[in-house]
Amino acid sequence: AEAAPARPGLLGRLLGRGDTPAVTRRALDDDMLEQLEELLISADMGVDTALRVTANMAEGRMGKRLSSLEIKQLLAAEITRIMEPVARPMPLYPNRPQVVLVVGVNGSGKTTTIGKLASQFKAAGKSVVIAAGDTFRAAAVEQLQVWGDRAGVPVLTAPEGSDPASLAFDAMTRAEADGADLLMIDTAGRLQNRADLMEELSKIVRVIRKKDPSAPHNTLLVLDATTGQNALSQVEIFQKLADVSGLVMTKLDGTARGGVLVALADKFGLPIHAIGVGEQIDDLAPFDPEDFAAALTG
Numbered sequence: 001a002e003a004a005p006a007r008p009g010l011l012g013r014l015l016g017r018g019d020t021p022a023v024t025r026r027a028l029d030d031d032m033l034e035q036l037e038e039l040l041i042s043a044d045m046g047v048d049t050a051l052r053v054t055a056n057m058a059e060g061r062m063g064k065r066l067s068s069l070e071i072k073q074l075l076a077a078e079i080t081r082i083m084e085p086v087a088r089p090m091p092l093y094p095n096r097p098q099v100v101l102v103v104g105v106n107g108s109g110k111t112t113t114i115g116k117l118a119s120q121f122k123a124a125g126k127s128v129v130i131a132a133g134d135t136f137r138a139a140a141v142e143q144l145q146v147w148g149d150r151a152g153v154p155v156l157t158a159p160e161g162s163d164p165a166s167l168a169f170d171a172m173t174r175a176e177a178d179g180a181d182l183l184m185i186d187t188a189g190r191l192q193n194r195a196d197l198m199e200e201l202s203k204i205v206r207v208i209r210k211k212d213p214s215a216p217h218n219t220l221l222v223l224d225a226t227t228g229q230n231a232l233s234q235v236e237i238f239q240k241l242a243d244v245s246g247l248v249m250t251k252l253d254g255t256a257r258g259g260v261l262v263a264l265a266d267k268f269g270l271p272i273h274a275i276g277v278g279e280q281i282d283d284l285a286p287f288d289p290e291d292f293a294a295a296l297t298g
């Protein structure tokens with residue numbers, strides 16, 4: 001018989017040549033569990049989470065003969081169970097403006113995500129103002145203006161090198177005067193000097209709280225899914241720098257193995273508000289746990 005073509009994804013890698021996913025059965029034993037753990041780890045899930053997922057999946061099933069399709073479905077159900085509580089859109093509040101602080105390392109997709117979100121909010125009938133708070137990167141400010149134009153949303157800027165907190169204050173004033181629903185504030189993402197960045201972020205927060213003590217209402221951390229396990233340490237770092245309220249995972253359209261999202265949910269339980277699935281303005285999608293689990297265990 002001809003060899004079955006290699007299949008991508010976890011299910012494919014579980015199959016022996018000539019196996020049929022729904023038919024060929026193997027006992028769920030220690031060997032099989034180890035193989036599953038390795039597959040999940042290679043999908044960026046991290047050791048702790050991979051062990052937990054496989055252990056939960058195997059509970060009460062050791063020694064049972066399962067097809068690879070059944071195994072895939074059981075794993076997907078386990079992953080869905082972990083992801084469901086964190087799949088939550090960004091909450092909206094009646095405050096005007098609702099202040100959304102956007103943090104993350106440079107290159108993670110902050111600018112792009114702000115543009116995409118602004119466009120979505122605008123389509124939902126909200127008025128939005130953007131503040132280009134990364135005043136030390138002229139290119140970032142320019143890029144944000146491009147996205148603001150695309151979304152049809154005003155972008156407030158300040159001269160290169162000027163104080164981001166004073167820009168944030170001016171942006172609050174403008175957003176209040178305009179009766180804007182949302183003010184999205186971009187921030188710097190240089191981790192090289194964390195003490196500086198912490199001071200910069202906390203000064204922005206102090207200043208906007210002079211106008212609204214409940215602000216910022218959301219602090220979004222933008223993470224690049226292609227950085228794999230690095231995303232975990234970025235969450236730890238930014239939780240120390242700011243009061244992170246939710247995540248946006250970018251670049252899930254590319255080669256990202258995505259398993260890091262499960263590790264993030266398992267470790268931090270922070271809501272995943274949206275996922276970036278491309279470079280265009282409409283390429284921001286709600287996070288769907290079932291679709292995600294099905295794709296990850298493919």
Ligand code: GDP
Pocket residue numbers: 104105106107108109110111112113140143189249250251252253254275276277278279283
């Ligand atoms: P920032 O430095 O954090 O503001 O990052 P940018 O928004 O400038 O994004 C950095 C790069 O990542 C740009 O080339 C974006 O086009 C790209 N990018 C951002 N989000 C996504 C995404 O969801 N998918 C893909 N494929 N590329 C993205």
